[in-house]
Amino acid sequence: EGVETTGPQAPPEAPGREPLSVPILETVRNAQSTHGLKHQEFSRYRQYCSRRLRRIYKGVRFLHGRGRFQKKALEPATVKDARHVMIPLVASERAWAHAMDLKNEAESSPAPGPMRSHLHRRLAKAAAHAAALCTLASARCDSRTSLEAQAYALLMAGTLAQERGRDWAEAGAVLARCRALLAGLAAAGTFDQQAVCRYFLDQVEPAIRYCQYQAAREGSGAHAAAAAGAGDDAAAEQLASQLAALQATPGGGDSVAAAHGGAAAPAADFEWRGAKFPVPDARTRTALQAAQERERELVAGQADAGSLEKRVALSDRVAAAYGDALSGVEAALALGQSGSVEELRALERAVRGRVLDLTLRRYSLVLQAADAGRARAQRRRLAGGRAERGREAGAEARPEDAVRALDALLAAAQQLHDLAAELGGSVGETIMDDAAAMTAGFQAQRSAAVAHILLAARSWREAASLFARAGELAGHAVERHQECERVDEEAVRGLVSLQSSTAAFRAVAAAEAAAEAAALGDRAASDVEALALDPNAPTESAAGHAYLCDDWDAPQAFVGEGKSTARIARIPPRLEPIPVRPIVLDAALNYITMPSLAHRVAKKAGTGVVSRLFGWGER
Incomplete structure (x- = not known):
């Protein structure tokens, strides 16, 4: 059931063969978010993995025979390109996507038994491909790629154990080891790598809680905690040594400081x-x-x-x-x-x-x-103006x-x-x-x-x-x-x-307020003094205020002794020009010859006795 993912250290590289660097977790995250898993379309993601796997086979010339299929083993000695490492990764993703698609169908199927058996077989296949990836990465890749392959293999193995549901304690222990490895990779990576590890940690942590819940229901909670602790103790020393080696390699740990031109060590x-x-x-x-x-x-x-x-x-x-x-x-x-x-x-x-x-x-x-x-x-x-504007710099x-x-x-x-x-x-x-x-x-x-x-x-x-x-x-x-x-x-x-x-x-x-109030008071006093009821008093006709309707605010007397001298409004109103619509004269209308419509006019029927009798006058 389990998959061994913390195998021996990588063997010494052959002369002239540099270790490969493959961002495994980042590749998986980008592929899943781009090809359907944002909307839980596992079938679409599976089809994408099949197409990509076929492209990789053709690109690296790793074909399984011409006519009849003949399985070709992928050994560490044959790995010369990073695309060789992608073969078991994409195959594992394809099998996992197929299993998740079967899981969705089994939830709504009246007979989910065969589907769940098929689901377990596909997850076992995904775990096997992940173990092969781990073997290739430990032999031909750098330390970070090897650790990422181990984390991915642990994730596939934990998912398989969780779906089978035979031993919840073992499933929780495997997923806990995966969580510890992802946290260590995040601690030794850049900000982008931390975000990628956080993406997978968000998937692992709910699965761990679910396994703990199921183990507690079955009464094996203490056994689950002991198994998880034993697994952590067994892998802690090796994981610590691998992460320490990762910190010492270029591109990990404190090498970020070296990327800034060899500056002095930053303050603690x-x-x-x-x-x-x-x-x-x-x-x-x-x-x-x-x-x-x-x-x-x-x-x-x-x-x-x-x-x-x-x-x-x-x-x-x-x-x-x-x-x-x-x-x-x-x-x-x-x-x-x-x-x-x-x-x-x-x-x-x-x-x-x-x-x-x-x-x-x-x-x-x-x-x-x-x-x-x-x-x-x-x-x-x-x-008093803009004379000073040219001598001073600065925008308005x-x-x-x-x-x-x-x-x-x-x-x-x-x-x-x-x-x-x-x-x-x-x-x-x-x-x-x-x-x-x-x-x-x-x-x-x-x-x-x-x-x-x-x-x-x-x-x-x-x-x-x-x-x-x-x-x-x-x-x-x-x-x-x-x-x-x-x-x-x-x-x-x-x-x-x-x-x-x-x-x-x-x-x-x-x-300014006092001056404005004083000016208003002086004006009001002068206007009140100018009020008079004498009909022969001079008016403001020259200024255009001879009638009350012309200026409502002017304090003037608009009513005299008699009704005839009242100056409320001008009757009749003053004539003012108003805009009218333009007059259009069509001078060419008389010179246009209209077409004949005689062929469209209905002909009159015959009115004679004979024509009416035999129907000759009908149309």
Whole structure:
């Protein structure tokens, strides 16, 4: 029943024959996701495997006779191409797909017995092909290919034992060994290889739980746990040695660091806001080191980068590098490898916090550009036109840009506050205080930005109220910053400057509102004084306001002593030109000769007595 997959180590390679490298698990995953298994179409996948197997046979000239079929054995000595290794893999996949198709048919069949027997035979065939693949890989392939072949063979053997249901403990033990091997391969692989291992682990883990459940129902749960432990103890030492050899080979383990040009070994800790977080995974350390190098380039290039677009692009590249590192941490956390889960979760929060810091820096640059554009626009208005525009560089900024940037900053500060709450401890409390102080400052700046929009729209009263509110929020933000453990002096100076500027703009808005109210009062008083009931009083006919309907808002007397002098509306109304439809004259109609329709006109029947009697007059 079982299939031996952890055979002897690979024999020494013959001179001149380099080991082959075949991504077995990745090939299976890509084929299954592309050719029908997304929709559980096992018959389609089986047909694809048959066609591919035939193409491989022809490509490597490994044909089984010309006329009559003669089985040709595939020996390690005859393997010269990676396609030879694909022959047992594709054959195993074809047999497995046939078995799964039979399983679906047996579930809806009234007599599933023969189908289940056929299913078991096809799974046994798949396990046999997987064992042959394991033998070829251990003899002719590199260490990672050999381990992937062992994991695939264990998966086929565990699936066969599970479907037969004779010994649930043995099935669970085989699948547990497969899970341990897949987890080790993920720990020694790249991010893409970790995703492939996660794909197969998602299939193995439910099967293990099902075997444990069935073993517990039969009362052999303790036996299943003992068998699984015995299997792990027997294969643990050999698996550890193979994975250690894989780490030492090029393309595995710490060789990722060598891919970055032989740089110095990455630090074992990741520092964020004064706290250090251990990085247990070598690939994650390398990704974090690359992100930190890009961040140093960003800080060094801030002075050289002239335009806002260049600085924002640099910040986006650094955030993308940290995003790649965060993906690696999440993959390691999903696999439950490389250290304790708590350390990985703390590292994940720290990397997310660094990404949020970069987001705050990015939108701060956008906010500075928006404020500079608003200041330029105000100076041009004070200069009386566009005379100053040519002397100052910088694109025109809309007032709404500052509000959008501040909305993004407020959202990032809130996320940082929530992240600090998850982090906990003294470090989390410090970050929460910093986030609360930043939130208060951004709220003050947003109130000032909206007030400037209202000021430009000549809404003086609303602008004055918002400027006063912005000053109060700025004072509150200064107090929050001073309560922090590390006071941000630059932010405090900016908030104090914001207080003074909002006070000045509040005075300007209040003065404009008072002037507008005084002007309206003077106009209303003059209009009331001009009211009169004298019919001979001069009217505003020259200005076009002789009647009430012409101007409803003008405070004028439109009614005299008598009814004849009332000027409510003009009767009859003033004549105004209106557009009419154009007149079309068809001058060519009289010169067109119409075709004759005589042949289509019905002929009249005869009306004589003889014609009516003999029917000669009928049509």
